[in-house]
Amino acid sequence: MPVSPAMAEDLAAAITMLYEDAELALITKLREALAEGIDSPRWAEIKLRSIGDLRQAVETVARALQRDANGRVAEALATAYGRGRQAAVAELGALDIGRELHARRVLPNAPAVDRLAASYADDTRPLYQRITRAVLDVFRGVSSRAAGTQLLTGITRREASQRALDEFARRGVTGFVDSAGRPWEMAAYAEMAVRSVTARAAIEGHIDAMAEVGQGLVIVSDAPLECPLCAQWEGEVLSLQGPPGPRTVRTEHAVQPSGLRGLLRPPETVAVHIAGSLPEARAAGLFHPNCRHSLSLYLPGVTTRPPHHATPGTSYADTQRQRAIERHIRRWKRAQAAAIDDVARRKAAAKVREWQAAARAHVAAHEHIDRKSAREQIGRAR
Known part of the structure; x- marks a missing residue:
């Protein structure tokens, strides 16, 4: 997996x-x-x-x-x-x-x-x-x-x-x-x-x-709502080790003929385009916090590029807006905890409700974004 x-x-x-x-x-x-x-x-x-x-x-x-x-x-x-x-x-x-x-x-x-x-x-x-x-x-x-x-x-x-x-x-x-x-x-x-x-x-x-x-080879998934740091690596083959930079190599096909047929024929090879090394991709931002991408084994001649996931009407900026709304909700919940009297507590509670309404509206406007209530909590309730 x-x-x-x-x-x-x-x-x-x-x-x-x-x-x-x-x-x-x-x-x-x-x-x-x-x-x-x-x-x-x-x-x-x-x-x-x-x-x-x-x-x-x-x-x-x-x-x-x-x-x-x-x-x-x-x-x-x-x-x-x-x-x-x-x-x-x-x-x-x-x-x-x-x-x-x-x-x-x-x-x-x-x-x-x-x-x-x-x-x-x-x-x-x-x-x-x-x-x-x-x-x-x-x-x-x-x-x-x-x-x-x-x-x-x-x-x-x-x-x-x-x-x-x-x-x-x-x-x-x-x-x-x-x-x-x-x-x-x-x-x-x-x-x-x-x-x-x-x-x-x-x-x-x-x-x-x-x-x-x-x-020694892996392939990067195609994730919806990718950020600019990761977009260049989507669907690309990476080497676990070796030099940085793109290159094309010939390597043995992952599935070779068996039995007498396999012994009589030279190993079948395929051309593989390698976009770079995994350390290089990670240094450039792949797998940053909240990254949606995954890695899987690449078998030469067998593995195909993942299909592209289109997300019409929703962008990476929309996901970052959701993160900002969550931060505002948590901020005002902390303000509730800091309230000396009921007046300050009610003011903070009103702000919490205001930003919770903003969260509901934002999710309703973007079908590819789900509300994660756990990210709006503070402390043990999270």
């Missing part, structure tokens, strides 16, 4: 919930810390004295998140890698090498799994280092400005606190910049990183298994 990033989506979703739960916990702790004694004339003084307690609470959340996420990722990578191997076994089942591959036992701590787990831990380490500073910066900022806020601007400390909480709920833990220079907030980056690394584990398991039995 083909292998694709979708094979590991459920594993990534379960881990992403850890980050969303942590983000909700941080919002709740910050809200409670600011709201406690908010009507007291000594509120600012009390807040500055209680910063140590908040720091301790936030650091506890950060340590638990790092420990749990790294452990869950290691388990997920082993599972995804195993799924990729089993996909290769299923594809090769009609050949003798399929039975050979099935008989092999590969430990879940394969080198590829260990390498991916270490890479994930390194990539996400800055997130945990940023958490405490991000929360305390908001707390200090509101507390230090509270004394003069109402006199200078007419804004009460309750209003100032709610504004700061709303902004924190909207942006999350920010300040992390990836290797490409793009800024991220914690939950969004963690989701991207988890989905990428688990998808990669499934693909690594698949191609490692095929390489073990001498199969």
